[in-house]
Amino acid sequence: MxxxxxxxxxxxxxxxxxxxxxxxxxxxxxxxxxxxxxxxxxxxxxxxxxxxxxxxxxxxxxxxxxxxxxxxxxxxxxxxxxxxxxxxxxxxxxxxxxxxxxxxxxxxxxxxxxxxxxxxxxxxxxxxxxxxxxxxxxxxxxxxxxxxxxxxxxxxxxxxxxxxxxxxxxxxxxxxxxxxxxxxxxxxxxxxxxxxxxxxxxxxxxxxxxxxxxxxxxxxxxxxxxxxxxxxxxxxxxxxxxxxxxxxxxRTLYLRVRAASSAALAIAEHFDGHPLVAEVLYPGLPSSHGHEIAKRQMTGGFGGMLAIRATGGEDAAIAVAAHTKLWKRATSLGGVESLIEHRASVEGVGSPVPLDLLRLSAGIEHVDDLIADLEQALAKAHEQ
Structure with a gap:
């Protein structure tokens, strides 16, 4: 061209x-x-x-x-x-x-x-x-x-x-x-x-x-x-x-990244302040550290990656991941499928990652389905 x-x-x-x-x-x-x-x-x-x-x-x-x-x-x-x-x-x-x-x-x-x-x-x-x-x-x-x-x-x-x-x-x-x-x-x-x-x-x-x-x-x-x-x-x-x-x-980079970013923002906004979520980490939230810098140097979205800290600590976080059906429990990120991972278990001793943290990679599935899957997983984790 x-x-x-x-x-x-x-x-x-x-x-x-x-x-x-x-x-x-x-x-x-x-x-x-x-x-x-x-x-x-x-x-x-x-x-x-x-x-x-x-x-x-x-x-x-x-x-x-x-x-x-x-x-x-x-x-x-x-x-x-x-x-x-x-x-x-x-x-x-x-x-x-x-x-x-x-x-x-x-x-x-x-x-x-x-x-x-x-x-x-x-x-x-x-x-x-x-x-x-x-x-x-x-x-x-x-x-x-x-x-x-x-x-x-x-x-x-x-x-x-x-x-x-x-x-x-x-x-x-x-x-x-x-x-x-x-x-x-x-x-x-x-x-x-x-x-x-x-x-x-x-x-x-x-x-x-x-x-x-x-x-x-x-x-x-x-x-x-x-x-x-x-x-x-x-x-x-x-x-x-x-x-x-x-x-x-x-060839599909722009379509995928924009879809993932839109989904991640919707998920972050939905679970921000949720009673079963202690904290949502996502640069697109106004309450997030670095949000104003992100607005200045990121154009068109804040990315498809976020994290949630589960109320109830490490055991609750692991249980949430265990109960997801649509989100896949796997390492990596950036694919068309949504992934969830208890990150501290992967990184091990010396990691700065909180024990209650779940790393989420939003894919290109319908965002309402992704939110509903997390909702049911959170509910089941806290029934135990």
Whole structure:
């Protein structure tokens, strides 16, 4: 698509309008060759040598995401964790890193385990408090500030623009995990971030049938070249079929995210103040911490993720999840089906998640059915 006035909904629906020039197919072919032919003079004018890092199946998904994020370049990875860890592996031992206290648990564990053992100086702070960021940053020594907003699983909000100013003033890069917001709702690069990462397993794909990750950069620099090298040399790349599935999923991104966001808001409003719910955590509620920031940096909705804290504590929360029929008890988020999970049981010892918290990923089912299912589950849990 060459028309700059084309809206992003149309960009993703047609996946940039690419066609296969050989067959004129509107869906991309699946390339499975692991290697590519040299020219007669021993050159590779096609630009492709080996599938690990130069798979033509990557091209369309990376181009679509780069377009959506208003970025310079996107790299696909085999998972969200592979994408996120590549950003940190692009740093050097001894570099100081700031990350949020509340964030995706697997990455938090990796940072405090592998990354610190490898030599990164990792400091966890309250990323929602700009004064805490300012106090923790070390000019000339802090090389990366990592933000997740909304932050899993408490759905707290960090001001991307303000954090970017603090990071850049100290000579640090700002990277944003925008998995929950997606480019439908937030454009971190336009707010000042240098890098934006997604677990494409979640909303970008949206069908719970692949694992993938992406990182998009606002510009080229030495750190980005190291991230590229981590992917090429570490081999954490996506397969051809998975790349095809990702393009398939991206085509309905706007429809799915808007539907999930609308459902999540309705669910949050319904259960806010409910006698069997101690608290609803959702940035779309005016009472939520960070609501005003979310209104400013999220456009068109507040996302499909929320949490409820069940009256009655941990046992009640687990019982609620056990009694749901439509909501599926499973890990992950961002699919077309609605998921519910007692998150503290998953994260284990050291988790900042309250024991009474249930994480909810609203899908695209009818919202009245989702609410009714939670109502009956809450009632049954409190009959025990």
């Amino acid at each position: 060459h028309n700059e006035n084309i809206r992003p909904e149309s960009v993703v629906a047609q996946a940039l309008g690419w066609i296969d020039e050989t067959t004129r197919a509107i869906n991309p072919p699946i390339h499975v060759s692991s290697t590519f032919l040299r020219d007669e003079d021993n050159q590779y004018r096609s630009g492709r040598v080996y599938m690990r890092d130069q798979n033509p199946a990557f091209d369309q998904a990376e181009a679509v995401i780069t377009n959506l994020e208003s970025g310079h370049e996107t790299l696909l990875f085999a998972s969200g964790m592979a994408a996120a860890t590549a950003v940190f592996q692009g740093l050097r031992p001894g570099d100081h890193v700031l990350a949020p206290e509340v964030m995706y648990w697997s990455l938090r564990n990796w940072l405090m385990g592998f990354a610190t053992g490898w030599g990164l100086d990792v400091e966890l702070i309250d990323m929602t408090d700009p004064s805490a960021v300012q106090a923790a940053i070390r000019p000339g020594m802090t090389k990366l500030v990592w933000v997740e907003t909304p932050a899993n699983p408490l759905w707290t909000i960090t001001d991307i623009a303000e954090t970017a100013e603090i990071a850049h003033a100290a000579g640090a890069l700002l990277a944003v995990d925008s998995t929950t917001a997606t480019p439908v709702l937030t454009k971190p690069l336009e707010l000042g971030a240098d890098l934006v990462m997604h677990s494409a397993t979640k909303y970008l794909n949206g069908h719970s049938d692949l694992t993938a990750g992406t990182v998009t950069t606002r510009g080229d620099n030495e750190h980005w070249q190291r991230v590229r090298a981590v992917r090429a040399q570490g081999g954490g790349t996506l397969g051809s079929f998975e790349s095809w599935l990702l393009v398939r999923g991206l």
